[in-house]
Amino acid sequence: MPELPEVETTIRDLQTKVLSRTFIDVWTDFQKMTRLRQGFGLRLDEVGLRPDEVGGQVKNFEQFKKELKNKKIRKIWRRGKNIIFELSQGYSLLIHQKLTGHLLYDKWEEDKVNSYIHLKFFLDNGKVLALSDLRKFAKVELWKTKDLKKELSSLGPEPLEKDFTFEKFREVLKGKKAAKGEPRSPRFAGEAGQRRGKIKQILMNQEIIAGIGNIYSDEVLWKAKVHPFKDVSRLTEKELKEIYQALQEILRKAIELRGESISDYRDPAGRKGRFDEMRKVYRRGGEKCSRCGIKIKRAKIGGRSAHFCPVCQKI
DNA sequence: TGCAGTGTTGCTTC
DNA sequence: CGAAGCAACACTGC
Numbered sequence: 113m114p115e116l117p118e119v120e121t122t123i124r125d126l127q128t129k130v131l132s133r134t135f136i137d138v139w140t141d142f143q144k145m146t147r148l149r150q151g152f153g154l155r156l157d158e159v160g161l162r163p164d165e166v167g168g169q170v171k172n173f174e175q176f177k178k179e180l181k182n183k184k185i186r187k188i189w190r191r192g193k194n195i196i197f198e199l200s201q202g203y204s205l206l207i208h209q210k211l212t213g214h215l216l217y218d219k220w221e222e223d224k225v226n227s228y229i230h231l232k233f234f235l236d237n238g239k240v241l242a243l244s245d246l247r248k249f250a251k252v253e254l255w256k257t258k259d260l261k262k263e264l265s266s267l268g269p270e271p272l273e274k275d276f277t278f279e280k281f282r283e284v285l286k287g288k289k290a291a292k293g294e295p296r297s298p299r300f301a302g303e304a305g306q307r308r309g310k311i312k313q314i315l316m317n318q319e320i321i322a323g324i325g326n327i328y329s330d331e332v333l334w335k336a337k338v339h340p341f342k343d344v345s346r347l348t349e350k351e352l353k354e355i356y357q358a359l360q361e362i363l364r365k366a367i368e369l370r371g372e373s374i375s376d377y378r379d380p381a382g383r384k385g386r387f388d389e390m391r392k393v394y395r396r397g398g399e400k401c402s403r404c405g406i407k408i409k410r411a412k413i414g415g416r417s418a419h420f421c422p423v424c425q426k427i
Numbered sequence: 428t429g430c431a432g433t434g435t436t437g438c439t440t441c
Numbered sequence: 442c443g444a445a446g447c448a449a450c451a452c453t454g455c
Contacts, residue, residue: 113433193435211450247451316435326435375433
């Protein structure tokens with residue numbers, strides 16, 4: 113699954129390859145993947161078309177194609193798990209790869225997961241930027257840059273930015289009282305401004321911290337020796353520091369190793385990342401914990417699986 | 428063979 | 442308001 117390190121790997125590679133290129137054309141065999149968002153004079157009900165509105169979808173894709181044509185890529189960046197191509201004339205193209213999507217450029221390795229191509233961008237250098245996505249959950253949206261920036265501001269801070277200090281981490285995690293006129297922080301609860309909720313779910317909440325998903329939340333909590341079910345309000349200062357430190361180290365290491373590829377993620381050349389070598393708990397239920405030898409457990413939190421060591425990780 | 432499991436987001440329901 | 446459930450989709454493994 114593309115989480116922060118995988119998305120970062122993708123954009124860094126694309127920056128060296130498609131910056132300053134212009135979109136010439138676009139093809140898809142799954143029109144539901146593409147959308148025009150705010151700023152195109154469309155009513156919301158026209159934009160949020162239902163699957164049965166085939167005629168509407170065709171019309172929508174034709175307009176998407178028309179608007180994208182001849183736009184030049186000025187900047188490629190990442191916000192959380194979103195890839196953003198900033199284009200000429202005030203446009204931005206947003207790609208969210210969801211569970212099994214990944215971008216491929218020019219020539220890529222032969223691999224089954226690279227064969228589910230549902231979208232192709234044709235560039236002015238004669239090369240193709242393609243989106244392979246087995247489950248077809250990925251979304252590709254054309255925005256007016258101004259509107260997109262507003263939309264992205266609802267995401268939590270970037271964990272690898274310089275200003276994401278330990279103090280800031282503690283503040284966003286624990287939740288502080290909203291100042292007058294300020295929007296209330298998400299999942300804000302209790303008189304003292306104390307947020308409640310299981311730490312794993314908090315880490316995966318994109319409005320609290322951007323970019324963390326199921327794999328890295330499991331790995332971070334194992335490294336920090338904190339149980340995924342522990343309520344965030346009960347975390348000690350020491351535990352908070354351990355989580356912060358583990359988060360920094362694991363995300364940086366995962367980027368260095370070009371992400372994980374236990375499932376479908378591949379880089380733009382179609383190659384696997386190597387974070388798998390470091391994986392301690394994710395999808396290792398039943399195996400022995402490398403720290404204490406006890407069997408790694410798997411349990412459900414909010415409908416998804418958490419993997420953890422029931423002995424090393426304290427509740 | 429059939430069906431639960433897989434993870435992200437957004438919408439619906441309570 | 443929040444949290445829980447489910448749908449979007451296709452393939453794997455038991």
